[in-house]
Amino acid sequence: MDREKFRKYGYKLVDWVADYLETVEKYPVKSTVEPGEIKAKLPSSPPQHPEEMDRILEDFEKIIIPGITHWQHPGWFAYFPANNSPASILGELLAAGLGTQGMVWQTSPAATELEEVVMDWLRQMIGLPEGWAGVIQDTASTATLCALLAAREKVTGFKVNETGFEKPLRVYASREAHSSVEKGVKIAGFGRKNLVYIPVDDEFAMIPGELERAIEEDLRNGLQPACVVATVGTTSSGAVDPLRPIGEICQKYGVWLHVDAAYAGTAAILPEKRWALDGAELADSLVFNPHKWMLTNFDCSAFFVKDPQVLTRTFEIHPEYLKTGVDAVVKNFRDWGIQLGRRFRALKLWFVLRTYGVEGIKKIIRRHIHLAEIFRDELQQDGRFEIMAPVYFSLVCFRLKAGRPEEVLNELNRHLLERVNSTGKLFMTHTTLDGKYTLRLVVGQRTTEERHVRQALEIIKEKAGELLGSS
Amino acid sequence: MDREKFRKYGYKLVDWVADYLETVEKYPVKSTVEPGEIKAKLPSSPPQHPEEMDRILEDFEKIIIPGITHWQHPGWFAYFPANNSPASILGELLAAGLGTQGMVWQTSPAATELEEVVMDWLRQMIGLPEGWAGVIQDTASTATLCALLAAREKVTGFKVNETGFEKPLRVYASREAHSSVEKGVKIAGFGRKNLVYIPVDDEFAMIPGELERAIEEDLRNGLQPACVVATVGTTSSGAVDPLRPIGEICQKYGVWLHVDAAYAGTAAILPEKRWALDGAELADSLVFNPHKWMLTNFDCSAFFVKDPQVLTRTFEIHPEYLKTGVDAVVKNFRDWGIQLGRRFRALKLWFVLRTYGVEGIKKIIRRHIHLAEIFRDELQQDGRFEIMAPVYFSLVCFRLKAGRPEEVLNELNRHLLERVNSTGKLFMTHTTLDGKYTLRLVVGQRTTEERHVRQALEIIKEKAGELLGSS
Numbered sequence: 001m002d003r004e005k006f007r008k009y010g011y012k013l014v015d016w017v018a019d020y021l022e023t024v025e026k027y028p029v030k031s032t033v034e035p036g037e038i039k040a041k042l043p044s045s046p047p048q049h050p051e052e053m054d055r056i057l058e059d060f061e062k063i064i065i066p067g068i069t070h071w072q073h074p075g076w077f078a079y080f081p082a083n084n085s086p087a088s089i090l091g092e093l094l095a096a097g098l099g100t101q102g103m104v105w106q107t108s109p110a111a112t113e114l115e116e117v118v119m120d121w122l123r124q125m126i127g128l129p130e131g132w133a134g135v136i137q138d139t140a141s142t143a144t145l146c147a148l149l150a151a152r153e154k155v156t157g158f159k160v161n162e163t164g165f166e167k168p169l170r171v172y173a174s175r176e177a178h179s180s181v182e183k184g185v186k187i188a189g190f191g192r193k194n195l196v197y198i199p200v201d202d203e204f205a206m207i208p209g210e211l212e213r214a215i216e217e218d219l220r221n222g223l224q225p226a227c228v229v230a231t232v233g234t235t236s237s238g239a240v241d242p243l244r245p246i247g248e249i250c251q252k253y254g255v256w257l258h259v260d261a262a263y264a265g266t267a268a269i270l271p272e273k274r275w276a277l278d279g280a281e282l283a284d285s286l287v288f289n290p291h292k293w294m295l296t297n298f299d300c301s302a303f304f305v306k307d308p309q310v311l312t313r314t315f316e317i318h319p320e321y322l323k324t325g326v327d328a329v330v331k332n333f334r335d336w337g338i339q340l341g342r343r344f345r346a347l348k349l350w351f352v353l354r355t356y357g358v359e360g361i362k363k364i365i366r367r368h369i370h371l372a373e374i375f376r377d378e379l380q381q382d383g384r385f386e387i388m389a390p391v392y393f394s395l396v397c398f399r400l401k402a403g404r405p406e407e408v409l410n411e412l413n414r415h416l417l418e419r420v421n422s423t424g425k426l427f428m429t430h431t432t433l434d435g436k437y438t439l440r441l442v443v444g445q446r447t448t449e450e451r452h453v454r455q456a457l458e459i460i461k462e463k464a465g466e467l468l469g470s471s
Numbered sequence: 472m473d474r475e476k477f478r479k480y481g482y483k484l485v486d487w488v489a490d491y492l493e494t495v496e497k498y499p500v501k502s503t504v505e506p507g508e509i510k511a512k513l514p515s516s517p518p519q520h521p522e523e524m525d526r527i528l529e530d531f532e533k534i535i536i537p538g539i540t541h542w543q544h545p546g547w548f549a550y551f552p553a554n555n556s557p558a559s560i561l562g563e564l565l566a567a568g569l570g571t572q573g574m575v576w577q578t579s580p581a582a583t584e585l586e587e588v589v590m591d592w593l594r595q596m597i598g599l600p601e602g603w604a605g606v607i608q609d610t611a612s613t614a615t616l617c618a619l620l621a622a623r624e625k626v627t628g629f630k631v632n633e634t635g636f637e638k639p640l641r642v643y644a645s646r647e648a649h650s651s652v653e654k655g656v657k658i659a660g661f662g663r664k665n666l667v668y669i670p671v672d673d674e675f676a677m678i679p680g681e682l683e684r685a686i687e688e689d690l691r692n693g694l695q696p697a698c699v700v701a702t703v704g705t706t707s708s709g710a711v712d713p714l715r716p717i718g719e720i721c722q723k724y725g726v727w728l729h730v731d732a733a734y735a736g737t738a739a740i741l742p743e744k745r746w747a748l749d750g751a752e753l754a755d756s757l758v759f760n761p762h763k764w765m766l767t768n769f770d771c772s773a774f775f776v777k778d779p780q781v782l783t784r785t786f787e788i789h790p791e792y793l794k795t796g797v798d799a800v801v802k803n804f805r806d807w808g809i810q811l812g813r814r815f816r817a818l819k820l821w822f823v824l825r826t827y828g829v830e831g832i833k834k835i836i837r838r839h840i841h842l843a844e845i846f847r848d849e850l851q852q853d854g855r856f857e858i859m860a861p862v863y864f865s866l867v868c869f870r871l872k873a874g875r876p877e878e879v880l881n882e883l884n885r886h887l888l889e890r891v892n893s894t895g896k897l898f899m900t901h902t903t904l905d906g907k908y909t910l911r912l913v914v915g916q917r918t919t920e921e922r923h924v925r926q927a928l929e930i931i932k933e934k935a936g937e938l939l940g941s942s
Contacts (some may be wrong), residue, residue, distance in 0.1 A: 021474070046596060047824065047828045049831070069571065085472070098539060108502065120515070141812070162663050179788040183809070187616075189635060299814055320903045321550070321902040326506055330506045338654070338809070340612045355527065
């Protein structure tokens, strides 16, 4: 593809994306294709000869688009958001065009140094202490794994890296912690039986006293505590583990504290939500995801550590072919995580932070939280629903109750979710809280407005009415 | 940024990228900034209020560009390439615009199914047996870690995941294996002392007999062999571990064989280079990187496994909030690796494979290999240089010898590399082979032509002459 063709199709795709972002509401949020349907439309062998871009884009529209679940739809209320923004898309385009790979400083000094700078901007925005250093990871799963590994090495004097596990090391997280903690514990070799689930209070937050009890019991049994993962904004309900008392316990026992604020960390840029990270200075590491709720398209996960040397000592490797003359004076981000190669993700983050400014981002986050509160209040006024957890941020957990006996509620709500999602107007997902099937509505798309939330309310109430009438 | 502004700046950046790709030769390949120079030009706090895109793009040109090392420069001969292509950039733009996240099938069926299809295309292209399944990972480091984890679980009946390490497990790789093997061994909890380095022959390839000896010795000592990592195209010299005898040994002892073909795997699409993967059907997993040498911009690493169930059982997690109604009949790629969230990387790969076609890609790979051979032959004809390893693909290892005594050669070649790179016309890196400082020239950029290689030769010879004259 020569320059003129690239220009032509580049314009065409810019137009396509511009229109898409504006008109995404015309699609059902969740793809309605059946398993195997897309695959069946694609050739089973690669093309031997070049094909025209027009032909490919035609297939994109005809075959791929029906199989897309539209994360950027204003009716996206599922999982957590992964919102993007025009500025972020442009940043990604430019990064792809440069095709630079920032594994070490010299392979693009600007990629490393811009990352240092924008990560420090984020540090200030969420109120972490000076001295903490940041690095972009792909996902919070990876960041949490990095924290577990650094904790593992710190508590053993870097001996697992050298000689492997010699005795069990223990990790603690609340029952409500994200599945990535279990996954990380398995990957890092701790073994799942060494992940101790700490009970939660009736707002689904870790009970610090129970954590301390578990640590003491382990110590009595000769087991070595290594890491506590506290969650700020759990996936199921948005619960907030209290960082200050947890942090004090971790300091008392010399245990690494990692804070998983993947979703809710963004809210800490608002003074009125800063309480959620109160005590974070007692932690050793923290992750939050600009690719969830800060307009930066996936992937971009912000990982911070108090003592970067522990992290780099955990990951460092020194093959001759990666040595450079400036290694002693620069950051080589290859030693800050699992992967060697690194995309230039700081660029899109820089574009986002500058085009919106901190105030612009605050305004959007406040709007999302406000819309979630409207949703909660309206459901509360409709006596048929039950709110299942406090709404601290933009996630509302609820279920249809309508005076029905407990035995039928799980099934009833499963049907409600199916009927609501099948309208194509919105997409919600579910969880269980205390064993109860619970619907989750998260507001977080850049373009979600009050009318989308009111439409969601209307549909939910309507489908609830149908179900109750027919049940 | 509204639709019209996005369109305006989208066009502008498409133009910028089009011009960049065409005129990248005007920049020095390797950035010439000093450590800290970029950082010093950036504000230490985030902007509070929105800034204009024009202003940001001005800073991009003025501050960022001087700090870019130009991986897409036709004079890029360093490390391994990370070549991109117009089609790939367009695919990345579209993926960023869609902002879809394919962690499970239902969050975009097309993302999952297109990935299945294009990965099967790649499988056919490099000649892996039917039945092997592919998944896109970010990097070969991650893929190799996944292989080590799957091997760890398979050999212990999935017990490390459950209860942690109970006895040492052993991993084998040649002395020339990539540093990601050591890194993965540490991350997965094996401990570096359980990574057994197998001696290599005088072409830097693993000696199968030495592998068997090491496995037998471990078995005699009650140590459990878990995984062998064989490399096809080592980073230092492009050496090829012989897969067939290694695979036979692995089968004999029931050890997982992972093939790291990150760089050279691409060459296996050429019938005349297929020998490099001879015996791969005896392996359990293999990785090669379309983001290195197949025109697909970073990141896109192709990871294949013979038995996907071992992989998914290694990684699977079942939180309620991720369950969907179709889990029994679809692939949920979240269970095929470390991360939960996943970008839609199959899109750019699809664009690349279709716009070039298999024949188009073959042509480019053949050209690169041919240019490397020209480079080797010309250096060989100039009596002052020594070729340090066989040239199987597009990597040439050499040093200036010129009858000088061994003691001064390392320093001499270090200076040669510095002088050559400081011209800004090309960028090479180094390694050591048998303790000898060695220069590496890899041909792999999409736009590298004979004149760039001839220019490199000229500069290298000229700088060698200067050095020899002045020494």
